[in-house]
Amino acid sequence: MNVLGTKLTRRDSRVRVTGAIKYTEDIILRGMLYAVLVRSTVAAGRIIRIGVDAARQAPGVEAVLTAADVPAGGYGNYLHDQPIFAREAVCYVGEPVAMIAATSLAAARRAAKLVAVEIDPTPFVVDLAAAAEPDAPAVHAGKPNVLDTARILRGDPDAVFRDAFKVITTKIETHRVHQGYLEPRGVVAMPEGEGLSLIMSTQQPFGVRMVLAELFGIPISRIEIKVPAVGGGFGGKLHVGFAPHVAAMALATGRPIQLICERGEDMRTGSPRENSVVEMATAIDAEGRFLARRCDILLDSGAYALDIQSLNSMAAFYATGPYYIENLDLRSRAVYTHTCPTGSFRGPTGPQLVYANETHINDIAEALGLDPNELRRRNFITKGQRGPGGEEITAEVTVAECMERVAARLAEFRAETPTDTRPRGYGLACTWWSTLGTPSSAMVELHDDGSATLSSGGTEIGTSVISTTLPAMVAEVLGIDPERVTLNNGSTRDAPFESGSRGSRTLFSTGNATLNAVNQIVDQIKEEASELLGVARENLVLRDGRVQALAPSNASLPLPEVIASAKMRTGPVVASGRYRAKQVEVSGSTLDGARMARLGEPTFHCHGVEIALDLDTGRVEVLRFVAAHDIGRVLNPVAARGQVEGGVVQGIGYALYENLEIDKTGAIRNGNFHDYRMPTIKDIPASIETIFIENASETGPFGAKGIGEPPVIIPAAAIGSAIRDMLGRQPMKLPFAAAAMATFLDEPEAD
Structure with missing residues (x-):
């Protein structure tokens, strides 16, 4: 290769750093109106009345829409359960009930305060585990809260569990996190002949086009989606966002409409990474070989499905990690709660399942008196074996090589003399991932x-x-x-x-x-x-x-x-x-409701970390980080390294700082960048060392595979292992914020 594999200069770098590039908010069209949404202030209730007369008569207002003015159909990836505006009931704090369009943003905001929303509150549930119970308040009347179940079965796990040398169980709980993109979601929509033209910040414009065509009965060919610069997405801009709302207003008024979310509005009603509960049990023999695994996963969908069914299947698939287990019973359930809908975030369900898997490895190793890395070596999946979905692994499996490279660096870190007296911990975590x-x-x-x-x-x-x-x-x-x-x-x-x-x-x-x-x-x-x-x-x-x-x-x-x-x-x-990637054949596993239970082009990964702990405050500091990735041939080394470093920082944020908190009323407590704590430059390690293992893909372009998601899904598990290395135990609930760690330090050790 002459060009690829060299230091490529990003072609759009100049317009970005000089500010010349245009984002959705920068788009101003002749005759454009400015829109704001009126939202529910309660988590659940029957809509009694939405009074809009005063708003319609307010200065500058051109139109007001409610559910009565838009198509009754819903949208979503598999389950079309989300309406444009709440029609008979509201299901979460922040659900749109009306929309104002005015000649200025200030006029629209003033008019929004004049909309009289009368809601009769009804019982609600915001706790994930409670919502999964049969007697929980129903988020959608007449429907169970468990909206989707994906299950993978193989072999006879019940028999193996009965006769196993040991059975080890691990249970973890995780939290919600926002994607943290700098540019809030925004849409500009305008009628165009018998169709629509939209300008919006989206990762999936063709998907948006299809949803709008279905909702409004417009041929796909008459809808255009234009994408200006995107100021970050990380999965949060995969969904249609407010395109249906803005499109409806454009069709109603015949004029261009712009809606830009405020930061708090974006964070309170976006599609964050779902919180989860993961419980896994593994039957092992005396040498620590994995014989069978059961796993039960709960994923919080929030009030609507969005793409939770896909994520549900992914969670079940990743419940084995990069380890071979012959007998499986892996079940993942997506659950409605009276909270804002969750959705894709870089590496969906990855951080949860990697943390559960690698914590489980530590628990098993401790029970057997084995080194965790030796336990991993004995159980890594190999070429020719079948993954949990029943697909044959035809690629070279390099996860062991990734681990050995990271372990060697951690040994070097450990051998050095610390510069202060704080306790040190060293840990690593392994995973695999799929290239769609x-x-x-x-x-x-x-x-x-x-x-x-x-x-x-x-x-x-x-x-x-x-x-x-x-x-x-x-x-x-x-x-x-x-x-x-x-x-x-x-x-x-x-x-x-x-x-x-x-x-x-x-x-x-x-x-x-x-x-x-x-x-x-x-x-x-x-x-x-x-x-x-x-x-x-x-x-x-x-x-x-x-x-x-x-x-x-x-x-x-x-x-x-x-x-x-x-x-x-x-x-x-x-x-x-x-x-379109060839569909691989599967054999030996039963897939029940599993929509995405086959591994695509596999990639292999290991992260290692050195941490220090302040015993007085509970603050964990990440000192050094090393990341080994087999992503096939590296075509753009600078960009690939940037993906790793950025993902590591996001993963550190997930583990130590970020937590989108929901109060007992179902509202977000910290919907701004001041109270929602993300890592700053002072919180990230001075050294993030990237190791690329270039095992060329047989099917990827020039031997390349994907790198976008894996770097973010592993840091929490590596940090958890380092905490265990330091303290002899590790938290079973994320994040490890300073206050949570201080409480953890005060807890008595389990017998």
């Missing part, structure tokens, strides 16, 4: 001057895959300078379908589609050059902007000359490519 292979497409066109245009429906959300790596791939294959490849993206109308920037899939799936397209371009060029040079196609290469014949001919032609000839002889040099 969902559908992608791309188009590549060569122009008369030898330059190229890549058209992709992918959204650039900060990884630089779309903005930089994909154009570099095109340049690599065509043998031209990356600067001669122009990227066309940002609109569903101008670029082909893309599943969205999510699931560690963008480089893998969009990259494969791009590679398929550009390889067709190469075929077209070689076909034409073969005619012009009288050289067999297999003896031609593209490099340095020319088509070069191999020895002994060594003849060559400038690329523009070949393009011009091809255009007149066979047609323009243009091609489209598409990609």
